[in-house]
Structure formats: C-alpha cells, structure tokens
Amino acid sequence: MRTPTMNSRSIWRPLTAAALLALGACSKAPQNSSAQPAAASNGKTAEQAGKGEAHEENENARSVKMSDAALDAAGIRVAVVQPSVAGEQLRAPGEVLDNAYGTTLITPRVEALVVRREAKLGDEVRAGTPLVTLASVAVSDAQAELRVAEQEWRRVSELGPEAVSGRRIGEAKVALDRARAKAQAYGLPGASAGTVNGQFTLSAPHEGRITEDNFVVGERIEPGRTLYRLVDESIVWVDAKLPAGAAPRIVVGSPATIVIGDRRISGKVLRTAHRTSEATRNAVVRIEVPNPDDRLHGGDFVDVYLDAEAGAGSRGALAVPTAALVQFQGDSVVFRKNAGGVIEAVPVRTGAVIGDTTIVAEGISPGDAVVVAGAFALKAQLLKAQLGEGDGH
Numbered sequence: 001m002r003t004p005t006m007n008s009r010s011i012w013r014p015l016t017a018a019a020l021l022a023l024g025a026c027s028k029a030p031q032n033s034s035a036q037p038a039a040a041s042n043g044k045t046a047e048q049a050g051k052g053e054a055h056e057e058n059e060n061a062r063s064v065k066m067s068d069a070a071l072d073a074a075g076i077r078v079a080v081v082q083p084s085v086a087g088e089q090l091r092a093p094g095e096v097l098d099n100a101y102g103t104t105l106i107t108p109r110v111e112a113l114v115v116r117r118e119a120k121l122g123d124e125v126r127a128g129t130p131l132v133t134l135a136s137v138a139v140s141d142a143q144a145e146l147r148v149a150e151q152e153w154r155r156v157s158e159l160g161p162e163a164v165s166g167r168r169i170g171e172a173k174v175a176l177d178r179a180r181a182k183a184q185a186y187g188l189p190g191a192s193a194g195t196v197n198g199q200f201t202l203s204a205p206h207e208g209r210i211t212e213d214n215f216v217v218g219e220r221i222e223p224g225r226t227l228y229r230l231v232d233e234s235i236v237w238v239d240a241k242l243p244a245g246a247a248p249r250i251v252v253g254s255p256a257t258i259v260i261g262d263r264r265i266s267g268k269v270l271r272t273a274h275r276t277s278e279a280t281r282n283a284v285v286r287i288e289v290p291n292p293d294d295r296l297h298g299g300d301f302v303d304v305y306l307d308a309e310a311g312a313g314s315r316g317a318l319a320v321p322t323a324a325l326v327q328f329q330g331d332s333v334v335f336r337k338n339a340g341g342v343i344e345a346v347p348v349r350t351g352a353v354i355g356d357t358t359i360v361a362e363g364i365s366p367g368d369a370v371v372v373a374g375a376f377a378l379k380a381q382l383l384k385a386q387l388g389e390g391d392g393h
Contacts, residue, residue, distance in 0.1 A: 062329070063344035064382060074381075076374030078337050081318050082366055090250075091356070094240040094258065094287070094304035096296045102232030104205055107224050110186045112136040114219050115199060119228070121213035129204045132215075132227055140198030142183045147192040149179035208232040211298070236296045238267065238287040240304040244276040247283035249308040256287045259303040260296065265289055269306070318364060319357040324372045325350065326379045334364060335371035335378050343371065343378065 071078065112134035119131045153176045156164045180190045188200050212229035215221065238258055242250070250272050258265040267289035276283050285306065289296060296302070324334050331347040338344065348363030364370060371378055 092240040096300040097237040098298040106228035143196040146179040149176040241282040257305040337369040
C-alpha cells in the first residue's frame with residue numbers, strides 16, 4: 001500500500017508544475033493582448049489628432065483676426081448687410097445724342113451761290129449771329145418786287161382815299177403783302193434793305209455750337225442743302241440699351257447717372273421704349289442730361305445707371321458690392337467678421353448682378369458684418385499666410 005502512494009505523489013508533482021507553468025503562460029498572454037489594443041488605440045488617437053491639426057490649419061488658412069486699426073490701415077471696410085427693399089439699379093451701355101429739340105439745320109430755301117463764310121466749324125454763336133452770305137437771281141427778283149411794292153404802298157397811303165380809289169389802295173396793299181411773303185419764303189426779312197443785288201445772309205436762329213460745316217465759298221447750293229448744323233449742347237440726350245424685359249421697370253422721370261471716364265453726371269429718364277429692336281432684342285431708354293461744362297458730345301459712349309422698380313425675384317434679397325466677392329480656394333466667397341473679431345472666408349451662392357452689386361442667394365444672413373471694400377487685400381494676406389505655413393513644413 002505504501003508503494004502506490006509514493007508513486008501517485010511522484011506523478012502529481014510534475015502535473016502540478018506543468019499546470020502552474022500553463023497558468024503563468026495564460027496570465028502573461030492576456031497582458032500582451034491587452035497591451036496590443038492599447039497600442040492600436042494610441043495609434044488611432046495620434047492619427048485623429050493629426051487630422052484634427054490639419055483641419056485646424058485649413059480653417060485657420062481661411063480666417064484671420066485683425067484689429068480695427070489694422071483694417072483701416074489696409075483699406076478694409078466692413079458693413080452690415082440687410083435685405084434690399086428698395087428698387088434696383090441697372091447698368092447699361094449708352095450713346096450720347098444731340099438734343100433734337102435744340103438742333104437746327106441751316107439751309108437755303110432757294111438756289112444760291114456761296115459768297116462769304118461768316119462762321120466756321122466749332123464756333124459757339126448767339127442767336128442772330130451771321131453764318132453765311134449767299135447770292136441768288138431769284139432773291140434779287142424778290143428784293144426788287146418788295147422794294148417796288150413798298151414804294152407804291154407809301155405813295156397811295158400818302159395820297160389817301162381822296163385822290164386814289166379804294167380799289168387802287170387795296171391792290172397796292174395786296175402787292176406789298178405778296179412781295180413780303182415771297183421774300184420771307186426765301187429767308188429774307190419782311191422789309192426791303194434798299195438793295196437788289198441778290199445777296200442775303202443766313203443767321204443763327206438760336207444759341208449753340210456749329211457741329212457740321214459742309215460747303216466751300218463759290219459753291220452753288222441747291223435748296224434744302226445743309227450748310228451748317230447748329231446744336232444747343234447745354235442739354236444732350238443719352239440712349240441707354242436695356243434687355244426688353246428690363247425696360248418696362250424704368251419709370252419716366254426717374255433719376256439716372258451717366259458715367260464717362262471718372263465723371264458722374266445726373267440726368268432723368270425722358271421716355272422709355274415702346275419698340276424692341278429685332279436685331280439685338282434690346283429696348284432704348286432715352287435720358288435727358290444737363291451738359292453745362294460741355295463734357296458730353298454726340299457719338300460718345302458712356303455707362304448708364306438707372307433706378308428701376310425691384311424685380312419680384314430680388315425683393316428682400318441680400319446684396320453686396322460685386323467687389324466684395326472673390327474667388328478663394330475654388331469658391332466664390334465673401335469675408336464675414338464674427339463677434340470675436342475674426343474675419344473668415346464664407347462660400348456663397350450668387351444671383352443676379354445689378355449695377356455694382358450682386359445678389360447673394362445663400363451663405364450669409366441679414367445682420368452679418370461682411371467686408372465690402374478691400375476684399376482682394378484680405379485675400380492676398382490669407383494667401384501669404386498659407387505660403388508661410390507651407391515653408392514652415
């Protein structure tokens with residue numbers, strides 16, 4: 001009995017050692033496996049942190065914080081945007097025209113020969129100023145008839161009805177009236193000048209400038225031939241060309257602004273078109289513009305800004321100066337200043353361009369403070385900051 005007991009003890013000792021070794025191995029294995037997930041977890045956290053830093057850098061590349069003094073120094077101006085409830089301003093190309101109501105063509109009413117030029121192209125003349133002297137056989141006959149008729153009328157008038165019959169007095173009066181009418185039809189005064197040489201002078205009917213001069217001395221001129229074009233340039237017309245759909249929104253009498261070079265001149269709408277061009281599908285709006293300093297001349301091309309009734313699609317819309325929109329990192333953006341003083345690039349969706357402003361359909365809200373001047377300077381500063389980050393890496 002003692003021998004079996006000793007054998008069983010000797011067998012259990014190696015089994016117990018083996019079990020302890022196995023348990024030790026098992027206890028180590030979980031420790032290693034738990035360490036591996038921790039390491040993996042740490043790896044993910046580092047990756048996420050890296051992405052977060054990159055995201056933060058990207059966000060920082062689209063924003064900048066500047067003091068009010070720095071904004072002023074850079075020429076950057078911020079304004080609060082509000083919905084537009086007033087009318088719109090439309091921009092259109094325009095052409096300056098002579099005011100037809102202040103334009104006169106100087107023409108003879110009878111065939112004549114040019115004797116002498118009294119004025120030349122570009123002269124400013126007053127009403128009654130002699131322009132050109134002409135000579136005509138028909139005018140000579142008219143002058144002679146008028147002179148004879150005046151003499152006869154004076155004679156019978158002095159004799160009176162006691163010495164001259166009433167019929168003779170009536171005939172003399174009719175002859176005088178006919179001679180005067182004929183002289184006036186030729187552009188002569190209604191009284192004899194005491195000469196019958198056929199010469200007569202065409203004078204300026206009103207104040208203005210001679211803008212056309214189309215003859216030479218000694219030339220024979222047919223009736224109706226234009227010798228001078230006399231234009232009163234104190235008021236000119238401007239024809240603005242608008243799309244047919246926009247023209248009805250312009251109100252007669254509403255203000256308009258004419259821009260030529262660096263000058264802005266105020267005018268008013270004289271009439272709107274009632275006909276659309278078949279070729280261009282444009283309609284013409286005529287504007288009356290004072291021109292006291294003679295800045296505008298017929299044939300000049302100008303820009304026209306017209307006040308128009310707001311379209312249904314743009315009432316209550318947000319609008320920013322077109323210069324406030326820039327292309328940045330592939331987006332159309334405006335720069336918005338938040339409550340903390342940080343200016344950030346905000347992508348927007350734009351709508352119609354109205355004059356110098358652009359409708360913003362999405363991206364900003366009423367009450368937002370946006371950069372309305374100096375957007376390009378701000379964009380350059382952000383790009384410079386991006387280049388600085390790239391050099392640092």
